[in-house]
Amino acid sequence: MDHDVLPMPESTSMDTVTLRPFVLADLDAMMAWASDPVVTAFMTWGPYTSRDALLAFLRDTVLPHPWFRAVCLGGAVVGAVSVTPTDDRCRAELCVVLARAHWGKGVATAAPKRAVAAVFGDLDGVERVEALVDVDNAASQRALEKAGFTREAVLRSYCVVKGRLRDMVMYSFISTDPLVK
Amino acid sequence: MEQSSQETPRAVEVTLRPFELSDVDAMMVWASDPQVAAVCSWDAYESTEPLLAFIRDAVLPHPWYRAICLAGEDRPVGAVLMMPTGDLCRAEIGYHLARAHWGKGVATAAVKRTVAALFDEMEGLERVEALVDVANPASQRVLEKAGFTREAVLRKYCAIKGVVKDMVMFSFINTDPLVE
Numbered sequence: 001m002d003h004d005v006l007p008m009p010e011s012t013s014m015d016t017v018t019l020r021p022f023v024l025a026d027l028d029a030m031m032a033w034a035s036d037p038v039v040t041a042f043m044t045w046g047p048y049t050s051r052d053a054l055l056a057f058l059r060d061t062v063l064p065h066p067w068f069r070a071v072c073l074g075g076a077v078v079g080a081v082s083v084t085p086t087d088d089r090c091r092a093e094l095c096v097v098l099a100r101a102h103w104g105k106g107v108a109t110a111a112p113k114r115a116v117a118a119v120f121g122d123l124d125g126v127e128r129v130e131a132l133v134d135v136d137n138a139a140s141q142r143a144l145e146k147a148g149f150t151r152e153a154v155l156r157s158y159c160v161v162k163g164r165l166r167d168m169v170m171y172s173f174i175s176t177d178p179l180v181k
Numbered sequence: 182m183e184q185s186s187q188e189t190p191r192a193v194e195v196t197l198r199p200f201e202l203s204d205v206d207a208m209m210v211w212a213s214d215p216q217v218a219a220v221c222s223w224d225a226y227e228s229t230e231p232l233l234a235f236i237r238d239a240v241l242p243h244p245w246y247r248a249i250c251l252a253g254e255d256r257p258v259g260a261v262l263m264m265p266t267g268d269l270c271r272a273e274i275g276y277h278l279a280r281a282h283w284g285k286g287v288a289t290a291a292v293k294r295t296v297a298a299l300f301d302e303m304e305g306l307e308r309v310e311a312l313v314d315v316a317n318p319a320s321q322r323v324l325e326k327a328g329f330t331r332e333a334v335l336r337k338y339c340a341i342k343g344v345v346k347d348m349v350m351f352s353f354i355n356t357d358p359l360v361e
Contacts, residue, residue, distance in 0.1 A: 088339040127345050128337040153333025157307040157354040159268045165307055170350075174337050 017110035019069035029077035033099040042134040071111045078102040081111045089125040108143035120175045127175045132168040148180035193286040194252035207257045211279040249291040258282045270307040292327040312348040324351040328360035
């Protein structure tokens with residue numbers, strides 16, 4: 001399997017954050033964050049209560065996906081990052097999710113950094129990677145900003161998340177933007 | 182789109198109605214105009230046969246595609262459409278107008294009517310948005326005059342005729358005041 005390896009300058013952890021494709025054996029690791037209501041609070045999905053339902057998601061959506069990666073820290077799978085093409089070939093959407101035990105360590109910044117370093121080469125025609133973050137999700141906003149994303153706008157009444165109408169912050173990383181070390 | 186920023190002395194009245202196949206000749210006026218097509222994803226039509234097919238196959242079955250008519254006239258001078266998104270709370274609009282009617286407030290009037298109609302007709306709709314090329318200030322002014330909020334420039338957002346563009350995102354949400 002391929003590993004995207006870059007050394008982490010932060011002193012908070014000596015472990016390296018790497019990305020690799022998912023395998024079915026990652027199900028239990030995935031369940032750790034996918035079943036956590038705090039992790040999924042800002043997501044349109046979850047929390048998962050059934051291993052079978054998550055297995056179906058892993059098998060039917062994750063494995064065939066054009067760009068879905070496990071976020072690994074020191075060999076353990078601690079989260080996921082995906083870049084999903086949209087109807088417009090030049091534009092794809094990034095999503096990051098991390099197990100709560102690994103919040104606040106720089107992993108949420110490292111994962112999108114690794115993703116944008118690789119994805120423009122991997123996904124033909126993509127020039128823009130964007131991410132939509134809930135206005136109240138300050139931690140995710142900071143992580144993307146530290147990863148070099150540009151905060152473009154607050155999009156008002158953009159979508160409904162868990163029954164509530166939300167304003168979302170739009171972030172983007174363009175293929176010509178400088179990669180953050 | 183409108184090219185003049187001159188204020189019109191009195192409000193333009195337009196009506197919106199569904200298209201019919203018999204509108205093909207009226208539609209050909211703007212559909213064959215390279216200046217109208219320049220800012221759109223399609224190429225100017227050179228004959229009515231493919232345009233008739235387009236009306237039949239894309240316009241008539243469309244969830245919300247309306248002819249823009251000047252008040253008291255039945256001949257369309259343009260079109261406005263609603264494009265559903267992945268979410269029921271959010272819809273995108275687009276519009277085009279025959280060049281002879283640019284700069285007169287017609288597109289602005291049509292967009293105002295469209296916003297009012299969509300919030301009235303579409304259950305669960307909270308946000309109407311429109312994307313305009315950064316290089317198309319006339320169309321941006323239409324939306325501003327119709328009461329939309331300019332939210333952002335979205336870089337390298339989409340490709341129009343194979344060229345990736347920066348687009349300005351405009352929105353009108355359910356609680357915004359409708360402009361008379």
